[in-house]
Amino acid sequence: MGMVFSKSLFIKQAVLTLALAVVLSLVSSAIQVVEGIRQHKAQINQDFTGLMAIVGKPLAEAVFRLDVDFAQQQVDSLLTSSAIARVEVRDDAGVLFVEATAAAGDFSISPSLAEYFLSDLPQYRRELRLETPEFQAGYLSIYPEKRVLLEAIFTEHLSILTYNLFKDVLLASLISLFFYFLVTHPLKRLTESLSTVGRHENLSLPGSFYRYHRSDELGNLHASFVQLWDKLKAALSDLERSNRHTRAMIEHAADGILLLDEDHRITLVNSAAESMLKMSASKIRSGSLAQLHTPSSWTAFSCVLHSLQQGSTKTVEAVYQVQNAELPVEIRLAKYQLQGKTEIILLVRDVLERKEAEAHIHYLAYYDAVTKLPNRQFLSDRLEEVVQRERHVLGYSAVVFMDVDHFKVINDSLGHNVGDQLLCSLADQLLSLIEVDNKVVFARMGGDEFAFLLESLGDDRTAVEKHIKRFAERVMSACQQVKKAGHHEVHITASLGGAIFSGHDAGQGFAETILKQADTALYRAKASGRNTFALYQSEMQAVSDARLEMEKALHHAIEDKQFALYYQPQNDANGQVIGAEALIRWKEGDKGFISPAVFIPVAEEIGLIVEIGQWVLNEALSQVAIWLKEGKWHASWRMSINVSPIQFQQAGFLPMLKAQLEQHDVPAGCIDLEITENTLLNDLSSCLEKMHAIKALGVHLSIDDFGTGYSSLKYLKSLPIDRLKIDQSFVRDLLVDGSDEAIVRAIIAMSKALNISVLAEGVETAAQYHRLWEMQCFHYQGYYFGHPLPADKFVSTFVYDALN
Numbered sequence: 001m002g003m004v005f006s007k008s009l010f011i012k013q014a015v016l017t018l019a020l021a022v023v024l025s026l027v028s029s030a031i032q033v034v035e036g037i038r039q040h041k042a043q044i045n046q047d048f049t050g051l052m053a054i055v056g057k058p059l060a061e062a063v064f065r066l067d068v069d070f071a072q073q074q075v076d077s078l079l080t081s082s083a084i085a086r087v088e089v090r091d092d093a094g095v096l097f098v099e100a101t102a103a104a105g106d107f108s109i110s111p112s113l114a115e116y117f118l119s120d121l122p123q124y125r126r127e128l129r130l131e132t133p134e135f136q137a138g139y140l141s142i143y144p145e146k147r148v149l150l151e152a153i154f155t156e157h158l159s160i161l162t163y164n165l166f167k168d169v170l171l172a173s174l175i176s177l178f179f180y181f182l183v184t185h186p187l188k189r190l191t192e193s194l195s196t197v198g199r200h201e202n203l204s205l206p207g208s209f210y211r212y213h214r215s216d217e218l219g220n221l222h223a224s225f226v227q228l229w230d231k232l233k234a235a236l237s238d239l240e241r242s243n244r245h246t247r248a249m250i251e252h253a254a255d256g257i258l259l260l261d262e263d264h265r266i267t268l269v270n271s272a273a274e275s276m277l278k279m280s281a282s283k284i285r286s287g288s289l290a291q292l293h294t295p296s297s298w299t300a301f302s303c304v305l306h307s308l309q310q311g312s313t314k315t316v317e318a319v320y321q322v323q324n325a326e327l328p329v330e331i332r333l334a335k336y337q338l339q340g341k342t343e344i345i346l347l348v349r350d351v352l353e354r355k356e357a358e359a360h361i362h363y364l365a366y367y368d369a370v371t372k373l374p375n376r377q378f379l380s381d382r383l384e385e386v387v388q389r390e391r392h393v394l395g396y397s398a399v400v401f402m403d404v405d406h407f408k409v410i411n412d413s414l415g416h417n418v419g420d421q422l423l424c425s426l427a428d429q430l431l432s433l434i435e436v437d438n439k440v441v442f443a444r445m446g447g448d449e450f451a452f453l454l455e456s457l458g459d460d461r462t463a464v465e466k467h468i469k470r471f472a473e474r475v476m477s478a479c480q481q482v483k484k485a486g487h488h489e490v491h492i493t494a495s496l497g498g499a500i501f502s503g504h505d506a507g508q509g510f511a512e513t514i515l516k517q518a519d520t521a522l523y524r525a526k527a528s529g530r531n532t533f534a535l536y537q538s539e540m541q542a543v544s545d546a547r548l549e550m551e552k553a554l555h556h557a558i559e560d561k562q563f564a565l566y567y568q569p570q571n572d573a574n575g576q577v578i579g580a581e582a583l584i585r586w587k588e589g590d591k592g593f594i595s596p597a598v599f600i601p602v603a604e605e606i607g608l609i610v611e612i613g614q615w616v617l618n619e620a621l622s623q624v625a626i627w628l629k630e631g632k633w634h635a636s637w638r639m640s641i642n643v644s645p646i647q648f649q650q651a652g653f654l655p656m657l658k659a660q661l662e663q664h665d666v667p668a669g670c671i672d673l674e675i676t677e678n679t680l681l682n683d684l685s686s687c688l689e690k691m692h693a694i695k696a697l698g699v700h701l702s703i704d705d706f707g708t709g710y711s712s713l714k715y716l717k718s719l720p721i722d723r724l725k726i727d728q729s730f731v732r733d734l735l736v737d738g739s740d741e742a743i744v745r746a747i748i749a750m751s752k753a754l755n756i757s758v759l760a761e762g763v764e765t766a767a768q769y770h771r772l773w774e775m776q777c778f779h780y781q782g783y784y785f786g787h788p789l790p791a792d793k794f795v796s797t798f799v800y801d802a803l804n
Helices: 009-065 067-077 111-117 146-196 208-212 217-250 273-276 279-286 293-306 352-366 376-389 407-414 414-435 459-482 510-527 540-560 596-606 609-630 643-648 653-664 684-697 728-732 738-754 766-774 791-803
Strands: 085-089 097-103 124-131 134-144 258-262 266-267 313-322 323-338 339-352 396-404 440-446 447-457 483-485 487-492 493-501 533-535 563-574 577-588 591-595 638-642 672-677 698-705 723-726 757-761 780-781
Touching: 009 067, 009 124, 009 146, 067 085, 067 653, 111 146, 111 414, 111 738, 134 459, 208 738, 217 273, 258 273, 266 279, 266 352, 273 339, 279 313, 279 323, 279 339, 293 313, 293 323, 293 766, 323 352, 352 376, 376 440, 376 447, 396 407, 396 459, 396 510, 396 757, 407 414, 407 487, 407 643, 407 684, 414 440, 414 459, 414 483, 414 487, 447 459, 447 510, 459 493, 459 533, 483 540, 487 596, 493 510, 510 533, 510 540, 510 643, 540 577, 577 596, 577 609, 591 596, 591 653, 591 723, 596 609, 609 638, 609 643, 638 643, 638 698, 643 653, 643 672, 643 684, 653 684, 684 698, 723 738, 728 738, 738 757
Parallel strands: 493 533, 577 638, 638 672, 672 698, 698 723, 723 757, 757 780
Antiparallel strands: 085 097, 085 134, 124 134, 258 266, 258 339, 313 323, 323 339, 396 447, 396 493, 440 447, 483 487, 563 577, 563 780, 577 591
């Protein structure tokens, strides 16, 4: 049966239809047989009743007459019917009168079957009664032969059963054939069309299918198949597009992609991986994963690979061996299961450039870009390491700060390129001093400031101090040697400050404290005249704090306009005013006036001198302009204005001077710019060019504090200057010190020879005035002629008398 239902739909339908037809036919026939038996029973009862009625009267008379032979004859005649099995006649007393039994026959039906179907068929009994005379003769009993009766019934109904069965089977066959042509055959054609249709073809059937099944279930099924086929084609197209897209992404991915099977064999390689590894895909697939790594890298990577859990990802760094060169890579691993197979995908990224960038960033973070020396951060970190390392060790180390003296002047006058070259030359020279000592760190802290970290110098502080001083002397000696910076030969000096420390005394922020102490010692060295070394002492901290306060106060002074200009007269031999010098004064709150000798050097170091100098120039020119308009300033008088070396070297100084003269409309001949000899030290040619440009404007130039600097007399004759100002230090002891007198005479004589005017500063007594007059110095400035005064008092004290 299972084989039948595994066949085609037509066979299944035909078998089921035939089976159902047979069953229904048999059931119908069975019902007819049962009904026929019931009807036959009624007919048998009727026949037997009629038969007994026919023979009843003769048998009654025979019994009455006791005619046994006649009665026996009547009874035997009844047995001619095969439907009667036995006949008995009994008298009224129940005594058997006559009997007859049918001979045994060959029956096709068993007694039990006959008894089953005709169990309710009775024994027929009739009273034998005479009407004339009225007499109860006895009883007639007839026993039917049930097997004969049932066989007759079955024989009659067998043809009916055969007919019905034939009819039903024929009908079922016709129905199956109709079902075949109506359903099975169209379905078969539909399935054949589905099985043979091409991927890019439409699902089509003969026209007859559409004609007969357009609106029925098969038509709907076909429409559903068409929709499903269209969806399937769309899904296949999307799947192919997705597959192509995935392959394109893999192939064109910037990162290398390697696919591993569950045995860690390489099964897929993209172009980026080929390019990165400089190997063909086939060669990579044929090799092992281990051969791509360096030995040390494979050991670590292999552990990660084998410990990777299903469904997890991990990112590691490794080193590939590519054509005898090491290539740092970053690998992201992902382990997953697809269609029952375990795969591991490796996304490999070349991080060589990133590593180089990180190294470069690290270099930029810890090394100076100009000198290639370690920077402040490097030194700070190293100092922290030394402090922590020596925390439990009794011993000393030191930090020495170094600052190039007047480096800003060099930078401003010669340019930053030359300044950078000078720093590089200095760094190379100092490196040669310490390259044999691996316990010294030499770093550039910024600008022109350098630092040395000297580690583990010993546990004898006195010996350590001596060692540091000798080291500082060697450094200063090296700095004093002539340096080549581009086309320039530069002479420099350096100031150094050191701090000794022991890690045993370390506390919170100890390293930062050491750096501050070294910086404080450096300031002490610079305050002591530069080109020297100072070792930190505890009392220096107060000086350092005072300096910081001074720096803050200077910034506030500029913001709050606390500066003022005072004017000191300049006179000739007759005591007549020939001009004045503008002198800056600073009065800070309760502290009163602060000497320029105190705050000007600080302003130069912290870079405020340029801003202050511009304010002085603007204020002085503005005052001269006012006085000229008011008739309180003679056109032949000169206003002397001091210019810091740093300000003079500024590239924008000359344009600023021109702009100020034009803004205030002051004749250039009324202005005398005073510069010091130190201004000329760094780049004489550049200074000469700028001085000539100033002279071309009509502005006068003077050398202030002459005799205290280091200018070469050989260059003096080439300077476009109008006046030399003899420093007050020579005038002060002119009458008691023969050396000062000799110097003053020499300056006056030299000026005459060079046709340069001379003015003596610091003339405080009549004796000094007369002595200078005797030495043929006829221009003066000092308390003997007048103290510096504010603008209004200067006019009321000196100008009216001079003009009158």
